[in-house]
Amino acid sequence: MDWNAKQYDHQHDFVFKYGSALLGYLPRSASTVLDIGCGTGELTHQIQQLGHRVTGIDQSAAMIHQATYQFPEVNFQQGDILHMPIAPASYDVIFSNAVFHWIADQQHLTRILELALKPGGRLICEFGAQGNIKAISDAFGAELAAIGKRYRSPFYFPSVPEYTQLLKTRHFIIVKAREYPRPTVLKGGWQGLRNWVRQFFAADLAELPNADEILDNMEARLKPILWGGDHWEADYRRIQVIAQKQSAF
Numbered sequence: 001m002d003w004n005a006k007q008y009d010h011q012h013d014f015v016f017k018y019g020s021a022l023l024g025y026l027p028r029s030a031s032t033v034l035d036i037g038c039g040t041g042e043l044t045h046q047i048q049q050l051g052h053r054v055t056g057i058d059q060s061a062a063m064i065h066q067a068t069y070q071f072p073e074v075n076f077q078q079g080d081i082l083h084m085p086i087a088p089a090s091y092d093v094i095f096s097n098a099v100f101h102w103i104a105d106q107q108h109l110t111r112i113l114e115l116a117l118k119p120g121g122r123l124i125c126e127f128g129a130q131g132n133i134k135a136i137s138d139a140f141g142a143e144l145a146a147i148g149k150r151y152r153s154p155f156y157f158p159s160v161p162e163y164t165q166l167l168k169t170r171h172f173i174i175v176k177a178r179e180y181p182r183p184t185v186l187k188g189g190w191q192g193l194r195n196w197v198r199q200f201f202a203a204d205l206a207e208l209p210n211a212d213e214i215l216d217n218m219e220a221r222l223k224p225i226l227w228g229g230d231h232w233e234a235d236y237r238r239i240q241v242i243a244q245k246q247s248a249f
């Protein structure tokens with residue numbers, strides 16, 4: 001799917017604003033950093049300002065265009081992390097905010113994480129955890145069921161035990177791993193939920209002839225659960241993992 005980069009920066013800027021908490025886990029000394037799924041480059045730019053040598057990679061042409069326009073001094077590359085040439089042991093740090101849940105083939109991804117990091121290198125990542133946006137997904141699923149379709153979530157939302165186990169098979173030592181609820185206020189008042197669904201469920205919505213009707217019905221279903229009087233609060237749950245690639249194994 002492609003992204004509406006300008007809308008992302010204006011309406012969904014909470015993604016990188018929350019993500020900036022991860023910057024505290026970067027090493028103090030200047031390091032080579034790969035930012036996977038850099039989006040519009042806000043965090044990549046902040047990483048560079050902290051003195052690191054960073055490369056931002058994103059598969060979306062629109063995101064990379066916006067990132068390069070905003071931060072021409074930062075190194076960005078367009079491509080799917082699963083299909084890019086990355087030299088073995090070339091980074092001290094892999095950083096990624098709000099991306100890994102979009103990548104279904106986690107065996108492949110974690111192989112790349114292991115390959116790309118130097119021995120002793122650090123993985124710093126946060127993304128959707130088990131149960132993330134459950135109310136919104138259930139409402140979407142119910143709407144699709146009502147028109148005889150089935151919702152197949154494209155997202156990978158693991159638990160801490162599941163994800164840390166996977167990383168251990170790739171020779172990572174877990175430094176810190178936690179799962180936590182992060183109810184997230186959506187901008188735009190009553191329009192906020194449909195704006196969010198249009199961005200994050202874009203691929204599914206594009207296939208529906210009656211998308212507006214589905215959005216109306218989702219609002220009705222979710223109002224008793226997620227409407228706060230003057231804003232929507234999305235039921236986010238996050239997983240945050242800091243891990244280190246073993247030096248020798």
Ligand SMILES: C[S@@+](CC[C@H](N)C(=O)[O-])C[C@H]1O[C@@H](n2cnc3c(N)ncnc32)[C@H](O)[C@@H]1O
Nearest residue numbers: 016037038039058059060080081097098099102
């Ligand atoms: C929610 S945005 C997060 C962007 C940024 N990290 C931030 O914090 O604002 C998710 C990004 O992941 C990118 N992405 C998803 N799958 C990817 C893949 N396989 N390779 C590279 N980028 C990917 C998307 O194009 C999108 O820009």
